[in-house]
Amino acid sequence: MNSPLDLAHLRRSCSQCSLQQLCLPAGISGPELDRLDEIVRRRRPIARGERLFRIGDSLEAVYVARDGAFKTVTLSEDGDEQVLGFHLPGELIGLDALGGGAHRCEAVALGDANVCEVPFSQLTDVAAQVPGLQQQLLRVIGHSLNRDHDHMGMLVRRQANERIALFLHGLGERFRQIGQSSTQFKLPMSREDVARYLGLALETVSRGFTRLQEDGVIDVHGRRVEIVDIEELTRLAHGGEDEAPRTRRARSTP
Amino acid sequence: MNSPLDLAHLRRSCSQCSLQQLCLPAGISGPELDRLDEIVRRRRPIARGERLFRIGDSLEAVYVARDGAFKTVTLSEDGDEQVLGFHLPGELIGLDALGGGAHRCEAVALGDANVCEVPFSQLTDVAAQVPGLQQQLLRVIGHSLNRDHDHMGMLVRRQANERIALFLHGLGERFRQIGQSSTQFKLPMSREDVARYLGLALETVSRGFTRLQEDGVIDVHGRRVEIVDIEELTRLAHGGEDEAPRTRRARSTP
DNA sequence: CGTCGGGTTGAGGATCATCAAGTGATGTGG
DNA sequence: CCACATCACTTGATGATCCTCAACCCGACG
Numbered sequence: 001m002n003s004p005l006d007l008a009h010l011r012r013s014c015s016q017c018s019l020q021q022l023c024l025p026a027g028i029s030g031p032e033l034d035r036l037d038e039i040v041r042r043r044r045p046i047a048r049g050e051r052l053f054r055i056g057d058s059l060e061a062v063y064v065a066r067d068g069a070f071k072t073v074t075l076s077e078d079g080d081e082q083v084l085g086f087h088l089p090g091e092l093i094g095l096d097a098l099g100g101g102a103h104r105c106e107a108v109a110l111g112d113a114n115v116c117e118v119p120f121s122q123l124t125d126v127a128a129q130v131p132g133l134q135q136q137l138l139r140v141i142g143h144s145l146n147r148d149h150d151h152m153g154m155l156v157r158r159q160a161n162e163r164i165a166l167f168l169h170g171l172g173e174r175f176r177q178i179g180q181s182s183t184q185f186k187l188p189m190s191r192e193d194v195a196r197y198l199g200l201a202l203e204t205v206s207r208g209f210t211r212l213q214e215d216g217v218i219d220v221h222g223r224r225v226e227i228v229d230i231e232e233l234t235r236l237a238h239g240g241e242d243e244a245p246r247t248r249r250a251r252s253t254p
Numbered sequence: 255m256n257s258p259l260d261l262a263h264l265r266r267s268c269s270q271c272s273l274q275q276l277c278l279p280a281g282i283s284g285p286e287l288d289r290l291d292e293i294v295r296r297r298r299p300i301a302r303g304e305r306l307f308r309i310g311d312s313l314e315a316v317y318v319a320r321d322g323a324f325k326t327v328t329l330s331e332d333g334d335e336q337v338l339g340f341h342l343p344g345e346l347i348g349l350d351a352l353g354g355g356a357h358r359c360e361a362v363a364l365g366d367a368n369v370c371e372v373p374f375s376q377l378t379d380v381a382a383q384v385p386g387l388q389q390q391l392l393r394v395i396g397h398s399l400n401r402d403h404d405h406m407g408m409l410v411r412r413q414a415n416e417r418i419a420l421f422l423h424g425l426g427e428r429f430r431q432i433g434q435s436s437t438q439f440k441l442p443m444s445r446e447d448v449a450r451y452l453g454l455a456l457e458t459v460s461r462g463f464t465r466l467q468e469d470g471v472i473d474v475h476g477r478r479v480e481i482v483d484i485e486e487l488t489r490l491a492h493g494g495e496d497e498a499p500r501t502r503r504a505r506s507t508p
Numbered sequence: 509c510g511t512c513g514g515g516t517t518g519a520g521g522a523t524c525a526t527c528a529a530g531t532g533a534t535g536t537g538g
Numbered sequence: 539c540c541a542c543a544t545c546a547c548t549t550g551a552t553g554a555t556c557c558t559c560a561a562c563c564c565g566a567c568g
Contacts, residue, residue: 074407077492082410084403096403098396104403124389128382135378141395142352148402149338149350149358153328155409156336156453158557160524191547199410201525206548222547238331412525414556445515455557460516476515516563531548
């Protein structure tokens with residue numbers, strides 16, 4: 001019963017997972033959770049750059065990162081990629097195939113990662129029998145929708161700095177939800193990824209970060225980010241003036 | 255059995271609805287369809303400007319327009335609205351509350367409309383018992399997700415003209431899906447709505463339309479649009495050069 | 509006929525994309 | 539251990555795009 005194998009399995013089971021309350025098992029327990037647990041496949045570690053699925057692949061499973069982060073991208077006909085979303089641990093990946101049964105985007109690991117894979121047809125089977133799972137599945141899908149809407153909220157903001165502030169603020173919040181610091185984190189993605197996510201040029205993102213640092217709002221070194229003045233960041237994110245109000249700063253005035 | 259009341263009901267039932275194959279009933283028939291039909295409420299006509307729900311309202315139902323169109327909007331703290339999406343007949347409205355149980359946006363009728371209202375808890379109940387409905391519900395949600403992704407695809411395009419071309423092209427496709435002409439239609443929304451949807455200034459949208467007309471790609475009079483050169487429109491939508499290449503054209507030459 | 513809302517058009521200037529060069533970390537091979 | 543290559547990022551200069559402000563047009567409607 002308690003063979004090493006079982007222990008290993010238990011250690012990785014949903015009931016032991018720190019993301020339990022954010023993931024599909026939220027609100028489910030006992031034998032019902034076991035039913036879900038049975039169909040979850042824990043895959044070998046994924047290497048940076050590896051893909052969970054590609055455009056056109058038929059919908060086999062949905063995925064959740066246990067750790068590590070992913071981006072989903074589409075490729076425009078002229079070859080360059082658009083970043084549709086970033087996926088932190090606990091956030092469902094692969095829902096883009098729900099509509100047509102085939103994936104419309106690719107999921108790429110931003111760093112080494114571990115994922116759980118849930119065969120989709122089995123998931124819906126179990127969901128039909130476990131009301132709590134059906135509810136939670138819909139809730140998780142809803143969260144994904146909300147993130148897309150937040151993303152649009154960034155894209156529609158005209159000023160590059162607003163988009164960037166919004167991005168950093170939102171990312172912090174998402175880190176908080178998975179139990180990490182919302183003010184000090186390492187960006188899982190490159191500047192280029194951020195740019196393609198925000199609809200900006202790479203250089204504009206870089207300049208935006210620099211500007212926020214100059215204004216004492218954040219502290220950046222490469223991918224390490226610390227949010228120093230969360231209030232000001234929030235203000236900027238919501239269309240506040242560009243100039244810091246208290247911290248008067250001379251801006252290359254001729 | 256065939257009292258006028260029954261007839262009236264039948265005429266409006268899902269099984270009689272022209273949108274059946276695009277809507278929740280797709281792939282369902284017989285007694286199972288009846289079960290769905292029973293929980294659907296057909297509401298009195300909705301007037302232009304009326305709202306199906308407001309921000310903060312708890313999730314009571316999802317909605318589908320039988321005719322007419324809606325927009326969903328969020329209000330930024332400084333009061334101006336962002337258009338999250340347009341909803342043509344057959345497209346589910348209200349999914350934004352799936353995640354948190356409360357609506358994050360408002361659904362506003364763009365013109366007079368008729369909607370079906372499906373109480374959400376009953377919908378999930380029936381879906382748990384009718385596998386076909388569960389599948390279709392997920393598929394419809396997936397379509398909504400896809401539209402959001404298409405929307406992002408427009409927002410990320412840098413050039414205003416690309417966004418506008420993409421918008422018109424996509425709208426045409428959606429009209430086609432509901433059995434209307436994809437090349438000749440009346441925009442249900444104002445220029446301002448389009449602008450807030452595309453993240454552009456109202457004037458830029460107006461100029462974009464004019465430009466497309468000058469180039470012989472479309473024919474616009476107010477909200478009436480005819481797509482004259484669908485090929486060229488597609489080309490422009492995907493980042494083709496602004497100037498028409500073959501069809502050399504004198505621009506606004508008297 | 510006057511007004512009002514929605515739409516178009518024009519002029520000017522700020523923002524951001526583009527091109528281009530420079531920096532700094534990391535890794536590789538001699 | 540040091541040159542050297544590579545990659546991610548930063549910084550600078552310039553010009554096009556599109557936002558802003560403003561006027562104007564037009565059709566609807568009282």
